[in-house]
Amino acid sequence: MGRQLWDADWEITKPLVQQLIHHQFPQLSSLPIQEIGNGWDNSVFRIGDDYVFRFPRRQIAVSLLRTEARILPKLENYITIPYSKPLFFGEGSEEYPFPFLGYTYLSGKFPIGISDKARKQSTVTLARFLKNLHAFPVTTAQQEGVLFDQRNLTDLAERKDKMLSFLDHLTLFITQEELNEIAEYLHGITLDRVKPQHVLIHGDLHFKNMLVDDTGKLTGIIDWGDVNIGHPACDLSIAYSFLPPASRHAFYEIYGEVDEETQILAQMIAVYIPMLILMQAINDKEEVIALEAKSIIQRAIANS
Known part of the structure; x- marks a missing residue:
């Protein structure tokens, strides 16, 4: 098979995430980092118990992430269920060219195999x-x-x-x-x-x-x-x-x-x-x- 829709433009590794968090959000640098998974557009890592960060893995996701950062805070009075709220706004650097976002961590699991x-x-x-x-x-x-x-x-x-x-x-x-x-x-x-x-x-x-x-x-x-x-x-x-x-x-x-x-x-x-x-x-x-x-x-x- 050739290139697929979900193929990444940029590989997001745990060492890279550690480096980005340490440089841009040093107050979080002592917290454990756990990879949660990869979607089509973003890689997701849990930082400590309270935060989750999303890193674009495809160029197309960058503008989408910036829009998300602006609109999500405006939805607070409309959304009737817990949703991802951005708290940390990372910028592209020499280590990683894309912006990235950190959110409040929402507990729960994917609805897989439920009745x-x-x-x-x-x-x-x-x-x-x-x-x-x-x-x-x-x-x-x-x-x-x-x-x-x-x-x-x-x-x-x-x-x-x-x-x-x-x-x-x-x-x-x-x-x-x-x-x-x-x-x-x-x-x-x-x-x-x-x-x-x-x-x-x-x-x-x-x-x-x-x-x-x-x-x-x-x-x-x-x-x-x-x-x-x-x-x-x-x-x-x-x-x-x-x-x-x-x-x-x-x-x-x-x-x-x-x-x-x-x-x-x-x-x-x-x-x-x-x-x-x-x-x-x-x-x-x-x-x-x-x-x-x-x-x-x-x-x-x-x-x-």
């Missing part, structure tokens, strides 16, 4: 969170440098073609019957494009950017690197990927009614994102993540 019963208890929390986030004034977001989404999310025909092409990469991990179910779902989408809508969105709301407690209840939202002004369906996809199908109606009762186009796009994104995560997990030989992504696809295409 439908556990997922259901977060229905109200998720609906209220997104209702308030999407009510944030777009003009204020623009003033803080938040850009309009450039991912062409509303082009369903193009996305469907991409997703059908992804199936060829999943044949070793998904049964033919499961592949047929996904293909049948995709071929059943006859809408080519939805009308643009503009609200402030998290932009990357999936299980690797959510935290839950030991009971599976949602406790925090992390990684706001893709925050932008775009179609609410991008975030509403969580109603299909995370919640069991039987909870979707209750979710929309709290969030508010949305048109059929929005629901179609939200469900489609709920399948698209875990397909990407599954391909990366297969490439990286992360079986637990691959199994979770596979189960999300099955949940997302299920009828309520």
